[in-house]
Amino acid sequence: MPTPGSERIWLLIGTALMALGTLAFIAMGWNEDDPEAQEYYIITIFIPAIAATSYFSMVMGFGLTEITVAGEVLDIYWARYADWLFTTPLLLVDLALLAGADRNTIATLVGLDVGMIVTGLVGALVTSSVTMRIAWWGISCGFFLALLYILVSRLSAQAATQSGDVASLFSTLRNVVILLWTAYPIVWIVGTEGLGLIGLYPETAAFMVLDVTAKVGFGFLLLRSRNVLDQVSSSAPETAAAD
Ligand SMILES: *C/C=C(C)/C=C/C=C(C)/C=C/C1=C(C)CCCC1(C)C
Numbered sequence: 197m198p199t200p201g202s203e204r205i206w207l208l209i210g211t212a213l214m215a216l217g218t219l220a221f222i223a224m225g226w227n228e229d230d231p232e233a234q235e236y237y238i239i240t241i242f243i244p245a246i247a248a249t250s251y252f253s254m255v256m257g258f259g260l261t262e263i264t265v266a267g268e269v270l271d272i273y274w275a276r277y278a279d280w281l282f283t284t285p286l287l288l289v290d291l292a293l294l295a296g297a298d299r300n301t302i303a304t305l306v307g308l309d310v311g312m313i314v315t316g317l318v319g320a321l322v323t324s325s326v327t328m329r330i331a332w333w334g335i336s337c338g339f340f341l342a343l344l345y346i347l348v349s350r351l352s353a354q355a356a357t358q359s360g361d362v363a364s365l366f367s368t369l370r371n372v373v374i375l376l377w378t379a380y381p382i383v384w385i386v387g388t389e390g391l392g393l394i395g396l397y398p399e400t401a402a403f404m405v406l407d408v409t410a411k412v413g414f415g416f417l418l419l420r421s422r423n424v425l426d427q428v429s430s431s432a433p434e435t436a437a438a439d
Contacts, residue, residue, distance in 0.1 A: 203400035207255045210404040214248035217412030224419050233425040239290050240415040243283045247411055250279030251404075263323050270388055271396055276403065277317040283411060284309050290418060291347075291373065294366045294428060295355035305346055312339035320389050333390060337381055344374060361424045369417060376410045 218241060225237030253259035259275020285306045292302045319332030347370055355366040383406070384390055387399035394402075419425075 198395070198397035203397045204255055206397075206400045206404045207251055210407060211248055211251040211255055213404075213408045213412060214244040214251055217244035217408070217415060218248055220412075221415055221419060228422075230426060232428070233422070235293060236290060236418060236425055239286050239293075240419055243286050243411045243415060246283050246286075247279050247407060250275045251407075261321075263321065265323050265329065266326060272320050272389070273400075274317065274320065277313055277320065279407075280313045280316075281310065284313060287373065287410070287414060290414075291366065291369055292351065294358070294362060294369065294418075295351050296358055296428070297351055297354050301346065301350050301354065305343060305351070308339050308343040308346065312336050312343060315339060316384070319384075326391075330385070330390060333381065333385055340377070340381065344377075347374065359427055361421075362428050365418070365421050365424050369414060372414055372417065373410070376406055376414075379406055 221237065221241045221244065225234065225241065228234050228237055250259060253275045254273050259273055259278070261272050261274055263270050263272055288305045288309055289302065292305060295301075297305075313336075315332055316336040319329050319336060322328050322332055352367070352370065355363050355370075358366065379402075383399060383402045386393040387402075388394075388396050
């Protein structure tokens with residue numbers, strides 16, 4: 197039986213892996229001098245860098261608050277949401293750049309994403325009742341479903357006009373996002389924030405594995421395809437800046 201606070205081991209491992217991911221991406225981008233390919237490196241480096249600081253704040257107990265719901269004390273790691281508020285839009289911008297998306301599509305994706313994270317945070321902090329927490333989870337899932345819809349419809353249609361290699365890298369990364377991101381609301385609802393079917397120890401481990409895969413794993417898949425990134429710059433001439 198894990199003792200209270202023992203979930204911090206996973207937070208410590210998360211901090212280390214995010215920091216290593218950041219350093220690896222910096223090293224991978226060091227010799228990139230095409231400004232448009234550099235965009236991907238800059239965005240993708242910030243993702244694990246932000247997560248590393250958030251994880252560190254949770255290890256240190258800063259990103260943690262205690263709330264009482266129906267007489268039960270819950271440990272809520274609010275710093276996750278601060279991390280996700282910035283890192284999930286950056287992940288979507290990476291995907292959107294690959295797809296050669298227009299500005300409206302990017303704005304729609306980011307808006308839905310911010311809606312999802314902010315309402316998820318409300319769900320995590322509401323103390324009135326478990327039902328009310330689950331209602332906010334449901335609202336957040338609504339934003340998430342709309343986001344998934346834009347990913348598979350509009351964004352995929354735009355990616356299909358890109359060259360074969362770019363389109364195929366896009367679909368790989370899009371599928372990784374759909375699969376991994378769908379696990380988050382499930383972990384949340386079975387975990388301590390929701391129904392409490394699993395404890396904080398396994399929940400923290402699950403979020404750590406998901407976060408590292410969705411950020412560092414995603415980043416490796418994207419940045420190792422340097423020849424593909426060079427093709428995007430030539431095939432998608434700054435549509436967003438031109439209009
Ligand atoms: C690197 C961090 C990532 C990719 C985080 C993704 C987070 C989500 C897709 C969270 C979704 C949630 C809902 C859809 C319902 C409410 C609870 C959340 C915030 C966990």
